[in-house]
Amino acid sequence: MTGGGVRIGVYVCHCGGNISDTVDVKRVVEEVGKEPGVVTAVDFPFMCSEAGQKLVEDDVRSGRVNAVVVAACSPRLHEATFRAAISRAGGNPYMYYHVDIREECSWAHEGDREGATEKAIRHVRMAVAYLRRAEPLSKIKAASERSVLVIGGGLAGLRAALDLAEAGVRVYLVERSPFLGGNAARLGALKVFPYGRPAIDIVRSLIGKLVGRREVTIFTNAEVEAVSGYIGNFDVRIKVWPRYFKGKCAGDLARVCPKRARDEFYFGVAERTAILLPPFEGAYPDIPAIDINLCDRCGLCAKACPSVDLSQEPQTVSVRVGAIIAATGFRPYAPRNGECGRGLPGVITLHELVGALNKFGGIRVDGRAPESAVFIYCVGSRQRRAGGEGANEYCSRYCCIAALDAALHLRELLPGVRIYHVARDIRSYGVNELLYEAAGRLGDVFVKYSEEAPPRVERQGDKLVVRVRDVLTESVELEIPADLVVLVTGMEPSDGTAAIAERLKLQRGPDGFLQEVHPKLKPVETALGGIFIAGTAQAPRGVAETLASASAAAARAASLVLRGYVELEPFVAYVDASKCNACEACISECPYGAIEIVRAGSREVASVNEALCKGCGACIPACPNSAIQLRGLTSAQIEDMIRSALGHGRSA
């Protein structure tokens, strides 16, 4: 349908007076009504209203019009509205051009009625020029795999994998460390507010439900090595590192090993050997693994247990999935030496406190139970970037609550303990306010410091002293004696999160966390179609929010893959085979690897994989023969539009 076949209807909106107070809409209608191809041009107070949409629908339905221009607000607001109206009336939604004469004309040129009107006329003429060469388009359909790759076996990954499996989706769960559970498992016996259930219970129950399901394949000690393909059809290569164990072993095998390292499961407060035993009851898998970076292959363990097999090699597994969920989690902020007393005996991080409570069932400083504890908040959060230094400007969101929770836990263990919370603010939002209230009721003291005067921690004899100016008390410098100082550390993106962003080319925000497309409109989607984010890989958050975001990501992934096909916007490149001589210039320009050379009869030509193409247009200027064009925005259309904008396009 080209040339004379296009019957264009132009509808100019007043937007109350938002447009018509500045733009002379009657003149716009009058001028563009003269354009060739325009069969009707009208103005209306509110085009987006039901009556306004009906104008378009009626004209399309009657066949009077088969291409539509609405000149109104920004296309971000209502382009979709009118495309839908055209579809409802049986027209092609891509025979449409949305002209912005509000933000770009009436608002931008308030007080210049003449100029704004002239600009509006030119914009509408450009749209008309565009539509004169427009063709009906339809969405591209591509088959989709009914399977999802979940990267990360922490709380978010487990929840997402389980949701998907329960929806009947095939799931591949890949965990980098030798055991499932992630950071949440390391919270161990600590109850997670609200509802007082130990964190490990939540993790354990997810693992229990997940393991053994037909739809689920779990890879631990494994990494996603490479991902190619596109939404609905990703090819994934997974590297599975050897555990060096064929099965379980009797006895305390870990003791045999002479090597020592900090035990990450307890946030480094305890030691481990190179033999990593399942860290908790109900861990998966229940066979040990060897930390081969620490191991020097002395062979002592192999002598003690026949299940040890140091000859195992890494394996590579390839799977094809329709969608990917990145649930690669966080790592606790590690304070610099000297930051708030870091390095002094008795100064630990919140995570280390958690580790100690889990490992030893309590906390002792110099062999004694602490009589007083000071929690210093916002360590590694809400920092100010100074002189190009890296800084975590964000609020880590979970830490106020976690610190209050830990403080209450500490008080349960040590009823007489005196607890001071040295905080910038207490952000115990929502139901967590109850924690703050409980802490106050039990006599915890809250001190507020300002960003300019962070607390200082010093050693005085056998005691620590926290010096801080209390904003709430005339900024007087307080001297708080303490046996234990807990640095309430925030979250940073984990190494796995950084690595997966690199490998999948996912966007990261200024803070390094994976970035969603839009916090409200597409909260779990990445800019790459078919790849979703769950949990703390996206932003710092607590257990409940992590679980919710994981379920959200799982639901989005499931709704994508369960349909069996994906629909893509039709604005992609296409090759005119008759003009192409397979010079490959376009291939090297394409950032998405969407173009390849194929045989077409006797000759070779370039061909675009429509599912991979994002319609960026990089290939088009590269082609010496103008053989490659963008569907829905051809060079001819663009040229016409430019001519028309300059006032030369009337005779097309």
Next chain:
Amino acid sequence: MRVDHRLADELRELGARNISQCYSCGVCTAICPLSEEGREIPRRMVRYAVLGLRDRLERSLEPWLCYYCGECTKSCPRGADPGALMMAVRRYLITRYDFTGISRVLYRSPLAEALLAAALFLAVVLGVYFLHGPVNLERVDMESFLPAGVVDAADIAVAATLASLLLANAYRMYRLTRRGPRLPLTAYITELVKTVPPHFFTQLRMLKCRGSVRDWVMHALTAYGYGIVFVLVVLFLRAIHAGVYPAAHPLRLAGYVASALLLAGAGYAIYGRARRSSVARQYSHPTDWLFLILLLLTTLTGVALHVFKYLNMPLEAYVCYAVHLGLAAPLLILEVPFAKWSHIAYRPLAIYFARLNELRARRLQPSP
């Protein structure tokens, strides 16, 4: 400034039971009708209390400038009860001003308080029992039973002791709360005249509290009731002992008025505290009860004494007199310098001292 966690515990025992619930929103200070710039109450005092900044708290006159209307407590979103904290701080300050340490014992231990009161009661009753003069059972003859000269002498001795104790404590209060340079002598005198007598005789500052008119009236009645009794005892004891007067005699009338005022005042306070009728009466410290009960009993025995005298029941009158004096002794000796009654000095003096501090601060400011 070193924090001291024990202070909050001490104040909790003195009545500030919920203060750790405070999250420093400042609503209490915004709503307080007596809070003024530079003397913000009660939030600042709450912070001193919670953090245990004893020095800061002891240097503060603000607790005495609060008259416990309870607006802060009513508007506190956390139920931290800042009004009770201010009251507890006043109790705490009384113990800090007192150099003898007796005050601390009274406030810390209700048992010690009761024992001391009982001991004083017994000492006086036994003293009367062993030392009284001839007992005339024909008619009531106070003068021979216990000559006014003896009672007056005892009165003067007790009054002198109590006054010097109270003044010594008041001087400690002055030393603790003084801020800034010396002022010219005239300033001390003029400000003293301008602040202390007006408040001493009217307690008008109390009326700045919202809805406090009835409390102020009752407080004034009690104060004036006591004032009349004080004048009668100090100036007219001999006449009262010696004579029998017609009902309309000024001495009898004065006695009736004073008794009525004291009974009404003490009764009102006791009834309110028992019923917890207002914010200020939610929590009563043992010292509050002892004060009110002794005041009521002393008044009642005074009334009974009068009745026995005019019904000519000598033995009853003598016994009643002994008991009356026995009750008055702990009421005055314990409460005036060491406990609740000391506010008779601290309240007006705080206004005076605060004014002096204000003048000092002004002198410290650079001249324009």
